[in-house]
Amino acid sequence: MSPAMHDFPFAIVGFDLDGTLVDSVGDIAAALNHALAVAGRDPLDVEAVRPMIGLGTAHLLEQGLTATGGIPDDSGHLYRELIAYYETHVAERTRLFPGAVEALDRLAALGVKTAVVTNKLERLARDLLDALGIAGRMAAIVGGDTLGPGKAKPSPAPVRAMIAACGGGRTAFVGDSIHDVMAARGAGATSVAVDFGQLHHPVGDLGADHVIGDYAELVPLLARL
Template identity: 35%
Template sequence: MTDIRKATGDCVVFDLDGTLVDTSADLLAAANACFSAMGQGSPLTSADSLTAFHGGRAMLRLGFSRIGELVDEPGIDRWYPELLRHYREAIAVHSRPYPGTVEAISALHDLGYITTVCTNKPAALAEALLRELGIRDLFAALVGADTLPTRKPDVAPYRLAVESAGGRMARSVLIGDTETDLLTGRAAGVPVALVTFGPEGEGIARLQPEALLARYEDLPDLATRLLARS
């Protein structure tokens, strides 16, 4: 089966933040570092993890609203590089792969699957995070938000992530945690499994993906079932 899967290009594509790794605490810390530099303390808390996974600008908008300041988008853009600097300097203080991630991906490799990453995190930060966590070698390729002129849910980054890894679009499945991932899968015409341990929890079921993933232990069987429909 291993040789057959490699020959057919069976590929599992992963989102990063909220899917492979819980990065919310380090993201929120980077945003709070910006507000601390303004003398505004730390307006964001662990309860804001869902906002963290919507990106740096979303965290800045929320933080400014918390401190009662109206800041336009150019103002947000001015602070965004500072947030990225803070994040880059402490990218894996609290971030950890979700339980069972490494074991599940190793099991996929044993079955002959190719694994790759397609994320809306800037590519250099995604590379740095995976290397800091010691798991970059688990993935044959990585496509980030700035690898191409477009990002998810556009299909181009997904296609590049699959093809750069040696996979085939028609024999791929996407594992993610947000509506953006679902829309990416729809654009690519591939099945999508959304994790229920990510920022939205079991509420993600409202999107009605092809499958839900409650624990990484179930991923090898789930991927096999989804690709059997292809």
């Protein structure tokens, strides 16, 4: 049975985007491979790209170039190529993880504000969430560039900004990486790790307060805390 609205212990539940709310590795890999093709490099398969995701587009490109022969002296045009390609293919292969919409529905019914904090550029995050039909559900969308240089996860600053934008209150943050756990911890939020994301490390090694294997587990877990 769902807890009564006034009994639910969290006012805000924030989510990482790539690897947490959405499986986006196909579109990200395609954009990276486009930039690599411009550089005359061979493409990388999806599983090679997966662990490169999570610290923003510049890091993704650096990792892709390093894996295919090294970073050239001038890679600025490759960054622009990657962004331009991704902007026009932002949701061709990307899908919400099973149960994500239902979890958002349950949280909304409980009066909980939901939000996204991602290291993806804010405009790309908004474009993706809009294409998937859930941008309007988010009380805040904080991207890797929203607060300026050095203010992306694992800094707690974007999670703090999310909390402030949502009006404050007890907060949980759901993610799939050590960067999400560190950002949540630094912002005083309860961290929840999903075991189906990009997972640069085994989920048990992330140090999260809690782990879920399916979105059906999220609201019952938070209700007990």
